[in-house]
Amino acid sequence: MWRPCCRRAPRTFRAAWAGAETACRSAAEGFSSHSQDFDERNLITEFETCPEHRSPGSERPRRRMAAPQETTMMTVTIQDRPPVASTSEAQLARLVDGMGSERFAPALANYLHALCGADHFAAFRLGQDELREVAACCVQPERTARDRVESYVKQGLWKHDPAMTEAQRRVDGAAATIIHVDFSDHEYDDLRPRVYPHVRDRILLCGRGTNGAFGLSVLRADPHTPFAHDGIERLAQAAELLLAMLSKHADVCQSRPDVSQALTTLDEIENCIVATSPLPRREAEVCARILYGLSSVGIALDLAVSEETVKTYRKRAYQRLVIGSERELLTWYLARWGRWSAERFQTMASRALH
Structure with missing residues (x-):
């Protein structure tokens, strides 16, 4: 059916x-096992x-399959030509960009000029018995008085500067300090014609950075008027920023020391070799004089030994250092001088702060 x-x-x-x-x-x-987002x-x-x-x-x-949830994507469009920053912001950007290079000094001169009307500046790192230049420049860089800055540092004129003496005393404080120099003070009668012959007004900013104490000498030249009160106020407001920048610039430059100063004096070379090598004193003295440019005869006369003795000391020193020529000795010395010089000044700066 x-x-x-x-x-x-x-x-x-x-x-x-x-x-x-x-x-x-x-x-x-199967779909779930192959997709974590399922x-x-x-x-x-x-x-x-x-x-x-x-x-x-x-x-x-x-x-x-249910319709997936929509996600929101944020899109940011960058203009091809962003708005032009203010003059102070642009100068500050150039200042930061120039840290550790030769561009830093001119950038800082322009920034200080816009900030308070400064014409010159000189920045120093303060040690106990030593002053080291960090940067110095004029608003017109070609007019920078390099000879006066160098004499102020190398001839020890800073030790007779009442403002710098006061700065050395005040750097232990937690806050930055501004010292407005009075050139009518009789203590400047001898110093002013030698260092500040055409300076109308001077302000010394001092304080501590992350790696030591710093002083920033800001100058206003003739025939300009002295610093205005509002300019000094702006400088005071920017004090911590300026000290931080000087500290960072000094750090970067210190990591790349100026090797032109490594061979300036025989005592400098000899002290560095003694402090950084296992050489006995006599062998260190011979190596120092080789680096200083003396011949074997010149070294013999300087140390009051025979020329053969000098050659013996040199041979022993080369064996200890595992080198074989004067070129290798120079390379060895420069590698140690940079670290030794930085550590020595850091120690001096720490003693000055404590």
């Missing part, structure tokens, strides 16, 4: 869709049941 196919449909329908449901579930599990909440199962053959297991699964 013929039977309507609809009576067999539920069993066939259930079997077919049961297999389809199993396949879909396996596919979903969210099971996005997998939504809906069932449709045949209204004519509604029976257990006859549900027809239909899976669909």
